[in-house]
Amino acid sequence: MKIAILGGDGFVGWPTALHLSHLGHEIHIIDNLSRRWIDTELGVQSLTPMDSIQERCRVWHELTGRRLNFHLLDLSSEYERLKTWMGENAPDAVIHFAEQRAAPYSMKSDRHKVYTVNNNINATHNLLAALVETGIDAHLVHLGTMGVYGYSSVGAAIPEGYLTVELDKLDGGRATQEILYPTKPGSVYHMTKSLDQILFQFYAQNDGLRITDLHQGIVWGTHTDQTRRHDQLINRFDYDGDYGTVLNRFLIQAAIGHPLTVHGTGGQTRAFIHIQDSVRCIELALADAPKARDRVRIFNQMTETHRVRDLAELVAMMTGAEVAYLPNPRKEAAENDLVVRNEQFLELGLDPITLQEGLLDEVVDVAKKFAYRVDRSRVPAVSAWTKDLSQKVEHDPEGRAIRSVS
Amino acid sequence: MKIAILGGDGFVGWPTALHLSHLGHEIHIIDNLSRRWIDTELGVQSLTPMDSIQERCRVWHELTGRRLNFHLLDLSSEYERLKTWMGENAPDAVIHFAEQRAAPYSMKSDRHKVYTVNNNINATHNLLAALVETGIDAHLVHLGTMGVYGYSSVGAAIPEGYLTVELDKLDGGRATQEILYPTKPGSVYHMTKSLDQILFQFYAQNDGLRITDLHQGIVWGTHTDQTRRHDQLINRFDYDGDYGTVLNRFLIQAAIGHPLTVHGTGGQTRAFIHIQDSVRCIELALADAPKARDRVRIFNQMTETHRVRDLAELVAMMTGAEVAYLPNPRKEAAENDLVVRNEQFLELGLDPITLQEGLLDEVVDVAKKFAYRVDRSRVPAVSAWTKDLSQKVEHDPEGRAIRSVS
Numbered sequence: 186m187k188i189a190i191l192g193g194d195g196f197v198g199w200p201t202a203l204h205l206s207h208l209g210h211e212i213h214i215i216d217n218l219s220r221r222w223i224d225t226e227l228g229v230q231s232l233t234p235m236d237s238i239q240e241r242c243r244v245w246h247e248l249t250g251r252r253l254n255f256h257l258l259d260l261s262s263e264y265e266r267l268k269t270w271m272g273e274n275a276p277d278a279v280i281h282f283a284e285q286r287a288a289p290y291s292m293k294s295d296r297h298k299v300y301t302v303n304n305n306i307n308a309t310h311n312l313l314a315a316l317v318e319t320g321i322d323a324h325l326v327h328l329g330t331m332g333v334y335g336y337s338s339v340g341a342a343i344p345e346g347y348l349t350v351e352l353d354k355l356d357g358g359r360a361t362q363e364i365l366y367p368t369k370p371g372s373v374y375h376m377t378k379s380l381d382q383i384l385f386q387f388y389a390q391n392d393g394l395r396i397t398d399l400h401q402g403i404v405w406g407t408h409t410d411q412t413r414r415h416d417q418l419i420n421r422f423d424y425d426g427d428y429g430t431v432l433n434r435f436l437i438q439a440a441i442g443h444p445l446t447v448h449g450t451g452g453q454t455r456a457f458i459h460i461q462d463s464v465r466c467i468e469l470a471l472a473d474a475p476k477a478r479d480r481v482r483i484f485n486q487m488t489e490t491h492r493v494r495d496l497a498e499l500v501a502m503m504t505g506a507e508v509a510y511l512p513n514p515r516k517e518a519a520e521n522d523l524v525v526r527n528e529q530f531l532e533l534g535l536d537p538i539t540l541q542e543g544l545l546d547e548v549v550d551v552a553k554k555f556a557y558r559v560d561r562s563r564v565p566a567v568s569a570w571t572k573d574l575s576q577k578v579e580h581d582p583e584g585r586a587i588r589s590v591s
Numbered sequence: 592m593k594i595a596i597l598g599g600d601g602f603v604g605w606p607t608a609l610h611l612s613h614l615g616h617e618i619h620i621i622d623n624l625s626r627r628w629i630d631t632e633l634g635v636q637s638l639t640p641m642d643s644i645q646e647r648c649r650v651w652h653e654l655t656g657r658r659l660n661f662h663l664l665d666l667s668s669e670y671e672r673l674k675t676w677m678g679e680n681a682p683d684a685v686i687h688f689a690e691q692r693a694a695p696y697s698m699k700s701d702r703h704k705v706y707t708v709n710n711n712i713n714a715t716h717n718l719l720a721a722l723v724e725t726g727i728d729a730h731l732v733h734l735g736t737m738g739v740y741g742y743s744s745v746g747a748a749i750p751e752g753y754l755t756v757e758l759d760k761l762d763g764g765r766a767t768q769e770i771l772y773p774t775k776p777g778s779v780y781h782m783t784k785s786l787d788q789i790l791f792q793f794y795a796q797n798d799g800l801r802i803t804d805l806h807q808g809i810v811w812g813t814h815t816d817q818t819r820r821h822d823q824l825i826n827r828f829d830y831d832g833d834y835g836t837v838l839n840r841f842l843i844q845a846a847i848g849h850p851l852t853v854h855g856t857g858g859q860t861r862a863f864i865h866i867q868d869s870v871r872c873i874e875l876a877l878a879d880a881p882k883a884r885d886r887v888r889i890f891n892q893m894t895e896t897h898r899v900r901d902l903a904e905l906v907a908m909m910t911g912a913e914v915a916y917l918p919n920p921r922k923e924a925a926e927n928d929l930v931v932r933n934e935q936f937l938e939l940g941l942d943p944i945t946l947q948e949g950l951l952d953e954v955v956d957v958a959k960k961f962a963y964r965v966d967r968s969r970v971p972a973v974s975a976w977t978k979d980l981s982q983k984v985e986h987d988p989e990g991r992a993i994r995s996v997s
């Protein structure tokens with residue numbers, strides 16, 4: 186297949202490009218490299234030393250003989266170039282990663298809110314309009330997020346995309362209607378994914394576009410089979426306050442000998458998936474394309490759920506680090522359950538890598554190995570918190586850090 | 592009150608500005624005049640001779656001593672100027688009409704789709720971001736559309752914004768959740784209004800913005816008490832294929848002696864409201880502002896529903912025109928019921944003007960009066976249809992045109 190990977194220079198896009206190239210597909214990466222510019226803006230960098238996209242593509246070619254074609258293009262502001270590219274290249278599939286994806290970044294200031302909405306909505310809509318206009322019958326696979334549903338669960342399992350609701354008819358009867366499972370976005374970033382869903386639904390119904398939307402959990406892990414093949418193919422590892430996930434931040438705290446900082450009780454439950462499983466899911470979704478006029482196919486792309494405090498305890502156990510419980514500055518439920526249906530990928534043959542079995546690799550091969558590159562000013566330290574909030578950390582009889590009331 | 596009227600040069604915005612100025616409010620019109628540019632692009636013009644916004648404001652001042660302040664500003668591309676304006680002027684209320692509002696225009700070409708999404712979503716989101724950033728506690732009143740729900744009714748009445756759904760809990764019980772009534776947009780324009788709803792819900796919940804969303808029916812009529820006061824205050828009247836409503840097109844066909852063209856059985860039901868009632872509803876909604884942290888207040892702003900064929904028959908009866916039934920080129924349900932709840936405005940004291948009583952004014956004071964200005968090339972004629980589709984129009988025993996099968 187000829188596959189366009191939009192956002193193929195990013196954290197999930199890059200290993201996806203390698204994985205699909207390895208499987209023999211013709212790969213075209215389209216990216217405006219905005220994620221690298223954001224690193225520059227924030228004055229942060231990937232823990233792992235990451236080469237330019239051009240260099241990465243060169244190394245892959247040298248190693249495998251396979252080509253990764255890179256095209257510098259901004260989806261959100263260069264509609265005409267996008268359309269021309271699509272018309273000339275007519276890919277069989279388009280995988281769309283190209284959005285600003287950090288919730289904290291999307292909330293930093295009004296400028297960041299405006300940027301995130303403008304970038305994400307126009308990128309997605311331009312792509313849809315270009316597919317219709319060029320008449321290309323490509324299968325569009327988009328990366329959405331589990332977070333779109335919010336985390337204040339009412340105790341119901343999150344289904345894969347749809348909910349059937351009942352309406353009172355005027356004749357006294359009941360009618361049923363299938364709707365998109367209601368979203369509850371908690372940030373401007375998550376809101377854009379909620380908007381994307383409506384764009385997809387419209388274009389699938391109105392123009393018969395064939396669309397798969399993957400509602401992904403938090404992706405952890407750095408290496409895949411393909412990124413491991415050469416030092417210069419290494420994937421990015423973000424640990425700053427905007428792009429670093431909670432797990433990455435724990436790994437870095439442990440690697441530099443800081444206590445792992447947990448806010449509140451750490452009772453927030455989140456959904457996770459390993460990067461290797463993420464690229465595998467995309468492969469599975471690609472192979473199982475909807476037909477024209479099908480509804481948008483929605484998968485929950487996650488393999489397990491964990492409470493934040495359990496993640497901290499797991500990292501602590503593997504590294505010997507301490508866990509410090511601090512007050513929670515965010516408006517969010519202290520404890521939440523999260524049950525997510527993911528039968529579709531399991532039925533297609535996904536065999537998940539669990540945190541329990543895969544995390545040690547991250548500790549050793551990534552966090553410890555590159556600990557010398559950590560910018561300590563970017564890592565939350567307990568001392569800062571205790572000073573600010575006159576908090577101190579106490580330990581329970583098993584030596585576990587507990588939240589102190591001071 | 593100090594009121595900012597965004598899109599105040601438009602069809603509903605202009606009489607709203609006059610109405611609220613007449614009531615003694617301080618009015619600021621913000622508009623980028625894109626609607627006038629679109630007339631230029633399409634080579635069409637309002638049936639009524641419409642002055643420049645600057646001249647209209649001057650006439651109003653001369654007549655009443657009251658000032659309408661006009662500011663040329665593009666909400667979708669001039670975020671910083673918008674924020675500065677809001678910060679310096681701190682309006683008590685903001686009424687937001689400033690979107691591209693024609694479904695056919697939004698579907699003309701990919702360029703029009705891209706324009707409509709970019710314009711409408713960025714206009715709305717920039718406004719929300721600017722309100723949060725400047726900390727102004729203004730009541731935001733937005734104009735949405737009834738059409739956002741689509742017209743393939745399942746036979747249930749459309750409630751005012753919300754629906755309570757039931758979810759299966761993991762413990763075997765049932766939980767209820769209130770959601771936005773599911774939308775089913777039938778055009779890119781309607782889709783943008785569906786996106787707007789999610790933006791409003793997010794900013795109301797996250798930032799406590801006080802928002803009212805008016806889901807308006809098709810607005811008919813031209814004059815209000817205030818536009819009638821001077822020839823140069825006259826409101827616009829669109830009858831072209833993009834911006835002209837079905838009723839306006841019937842009025843123009845009758846005025847120039849054409850048969851009224853009805854597509855299909857004319858069984859499509861739509862919701863309507865008179866322009867005078869529309870401005871009155873906005874006044875009522877303004878007075879009844881939600882409190883911070885309230886959910887978005889949603890009203891159905893319509894007063895009656897009619898089938899397209901009944902509109903045609905009504906205009907025919909008043910003018911002596913014939914009705915021609917032609918094949919329907921659109922993908923839409925041939926016949927649909929539409930029942931809409933609108934108790935909220937009735938309870939606030941709205942006393943609707945019915946089509947039955949108000950339509951003759953339109954026929955005489957507008958359509959006939961300005962018939963000399965009609966661009967006939969813009970008015971659908973039966974002959975064109977019959978030629979293209981080898982259709983001919985037959986009449987039933989009462990002389991009513993019926994759809995022929997030919």
Ligand SMILES: NC(=O)c1ccc[n+]([C@@H]2O[C@H](COP(=O)([O-])OP(=O)(O)OC[C@H]3O[C@@H](n4cnc5c(N)ncnc54)[C@H](O)[C@@H]3O)[C@@H](O)[C@H]2O)c1
Binds near residue numbers: 194215
């Ligand atoms: N990483 C996660 O944990 C996670 C979880 C759930 C969902 N997702 C989703 O998966 C997708 C990929 O995530 P990621 O972690 O790889 O993000 P990333 O930021 O590392 O990669 C996104 C890539 O898209 C590019 N891009 C952004 N806007 C663009 C535009 N307008 N034109 C062209 N290129 C543009 C960026 O330069 C970047 O290379 C995103 O849509 C994200 O929302 C990620």
Ligand SMILES: NC(=O)c1ccc[n+]([C@@H]2O[C@H](COP(=O)([O-])OP(=O)(O)OC[C@H]3O[C@@H](n4cnc5c(N)ncnc54)[C@H](O)[C@@H]3O)[C@@H](O)[C@H]2O)c1
Binds near residue numbers: 626734
């Ligand atoms: N007219 C109807 O029948 C009807 C029915 C339902 C809902 N509505 C809604 O009511 C609102 C007003 O409708 P209308 O008929 O007065 O439309 P209109 O096109 O006559 O007026 C809209 C005004 O907004 C301005 N505008 C558009 N984009 C702008 C931007 N980015 N920055 C600044 N100004 C901008 C235009 O120049 C125009 O003057 C719209 O939001 C429309 O969707 C109208």
